[in-house]
Amino acid sequence: MVRIVFVALANLLILVRYLLGLPFRLLASRHRPTHVRFRLAGDPPYRERRRAPLRLRLGGSSLEPATVSSLESFQEALGLLAKDPRVKGILLELEGLEIGSAKKDALVKLLTDFRAAGKRVVAWAVSTDSVGYQVMCAADEVLLAPAGRLELVGYAAEATALGEGLARVGIQAHFVRRGAYKTAPELFTHSHVSDIQRQTLEAFLDERYAELVEAISRGRKRSPEEVRALIDAGPYSAQRAVSAGLVDAMCSEADLPARLEPPRPEEKAKAPAESEAEAEAEESLEPMDTWLAALPWAPVKWRPVRRKPRLGLVVLSGMIVPGKGSGGPVGPTTAGADALVKAVRAAGRDKRAKALVLYINSPGGSALASELILEAVQRVARKKPVIAYVDQVCASGGYMAALGAKEIWTAPHAIIGSIGVFAGKFEASGLLERLGVRRTIIARGENAGIFSVSRGFTPHERESLEAEVEETYQAFLGHVAKARGRTKEEIHERAEGRVYSGTRAMTAGLVDRLGGFEDACRHALNLAKVPTEKFELMTYGGGARRRSLLQLLLSMSSTHLYALCPTCWGLAGFKAGEHFDG
Structure with missing residues (x-):
């Protein structure tokens, strides 16, 4: 009973705040962005995590604007944008993305579903590696900064054997193992990498390499043979990546708004002062929060009477x-x-x-x-x-x-x-x-x-x-x-x-x-x-x-x-x- 009263009061406050903000959202709706900017960086979690017991966390650095805080929030955002007829698409910026294969696959699926809803995805980076590039290949258009790089070279694993080196400084490793494929002690006991260790690494390299080739082949509409040849010719400067067809164009960050939303003919004919004012207003692409603030009937997160499972x-x-x-x-x-x-x-x-x-x-x-x-x-x-x-x-x-x-x-x-x-x-x-x-x-x-x-x-x-x-x-x-x-x-x-x-x-x-x-x-x-x-x-x-x-x-x-x-x-x-x- 106490919870019902508390939830009712909380939802009443949410409603009052929502109605008070409605006039401002209506005024802003005329300038609602047609493209929304997202930034993929680091290793975003699958979901926002709530910890138990609750801890008060003071200080710490907040995320930069437009940074994807979790795959869950990114999916929710794309779902809302897909329903807005005014929204044409998104700009996806990659910066220091460090994700595993599973999260890469999850991101690719989200982008593919968003494109299937009739929206456009433009991916941009200053520099990216093989994993980030596979995410970019799921976009309609791939862009690099003029001074950027595409570190597309495949995968390598360098196995080490320390046995002889340790012996030279007077250290001997004595290990007993159960299993011929339990190669962990070989790092310290062997003077050379064993055949079993090599075969293990090669099996995984083969799988990762095949995944890379398939992703690029699908995204860039190239045959697997062509993709292998392109990988062997890497890494690439932005200019070489464009020439090879791995990237669609070079574009500086400042030029991204104009590339995503070119000015209409009537806008080009406007007075210089007016055009400069508009250019200044559109010099940066807006993040999801700005789009929500300009949505007249924005989704409301009501407090549920029943708690979520x-x-x-x-x-x-x-x-x-x-x-x-x-x-x-x-x-x-x-x-x-x-x-x-x-x-x-x-x-x-x-x-x-x-x-x-x-x-x-x-x-x-x-x-x-x-x-x-x-x-x-x-x-x-x-x-x-x-x-x-x-x-x-x-x-x-x-x-x-x-x-x-x-x-x-x-x-x-x-x-x-x-x-x-x-x-x-x-x-x-x-x-x-x-x-x-x-x-x-x-x-x-x-x-x-x-x-x-x-x-x-x-x-x-x-x-x-x-x-x-x-x-x-x-x-x-x-x-x-x-x-x-x-x-x-x-x-x-x-x-x-x-x-x-x-x-x-x-x-x-x-x-x-x-x-x-x-x-x-x-x-x-x-x-x-x-x-x-x-x-x-x-x-x-x-x-x-x-x-x-x-x-x-x-x-x-x-x-x-x-x-x-x-x-x-x-x-x-x-x-x-x-x-x-x-």
Whole structure:
């Protein structure tokens, strides 16, 4: 009853404000823009995230005007613009776009649907890479700044082997692994990149390259053979990109309004002073907020009497580590098991959250920490539907955590699998000797010195470690077999560290469905038997923490069990001309 009164008062205030603003909107409607400007930058989230518990956030930088704050808000904006007969289209500016393949596909679909409604899309950038260019290829017209560049060169992965280099400074890596395809320790133990590592990288390069060729071929109306030749001739200056037909024209930012809306003949004949005044008024394209302010009967966001169904979201991002994880402004992100378990439990306790989506972007990490997260997810999954969603990486320990969900959803080009375990340490005896440092181990117990960096493993220590690695690997197989409804032998054939794309993981039976984030969210709510048209997304837990690369290496200097795939982490970030170690 109290809520009904509060909602009624809130909606009354909204109505009063709406009516008071109506005269101003009517006056502004004559100058409602025919083209609306949007800016794509960074890595916009799928949806605006509401956090629990509510935190007061002071300071921080606000988004620049026209910046897309989420794919959800962008979709809503395009839907409104598509219904306005006065609107001819949009200008889409790309600046430092850093998205994965799944978000790229989502953006392409939004632009394609908008164009199907009879609207025009013009894409403009100063500089763009292969991913951004694929988004631009979904537009009617592609423009570059005169001094711009198109970094279209394909994809490359540079695998590294540190074994010989470490030996030269007196460090030896001692690792035990289970699975010929579990190549993580090779970074430290091998002097050359193995054939298995090369084959793994080549498989993903082939898929990403084929996706790039297909997108450009469809968007620029070229044959695949022509596109491959164009990629081989990159990168391009703006002038060369225009000559090659990859870009329609060069256009400075100041000239964009005139290109999107050329002046009519009668406007050209006006007095110079009047034309200059109009040119000054039209010197910049307006963002969505300006269009809404000039819409007489703008859509109103009324306060609903009934609350929207709530969907919980827990984000598992980065290398999985025990404890809370460690903070720091730079370095790889880490996911602390304690923090993740608390977040999953909070989502399970929230009665308003009818279902939970576990978003995973992790190459794995500590085997123990991963199993703790798995157990927490399993407990919540007994009370409410849990869907694991992957759009970039869900490998090794990350995949172990996903097994607790009722279903695993993935994007087609996500990285899945790497079911395997390794353990080991770094021996620094050679380095210590060069520095004149003498260390003597005095122990009681056959394996008491197993964690020491002063020497390698004794035969007995290595035998004990191999037994522990085998035990953990068998447990991992057991978790997968139970979750996927197969025998351990069947999973073993797909395991031993093998890495799959989302599409290949679907064929191998390691995931349940291919789809987008929104589809996975709505499916989770469908399983909970609640309406899915409009829902509230609540995020539990804090953001990922960061560790320096040195901290991560030092954390591996003692003997622990790892379910980690660094190669997968690097593969998720493919960009034109960049190299990744693995």
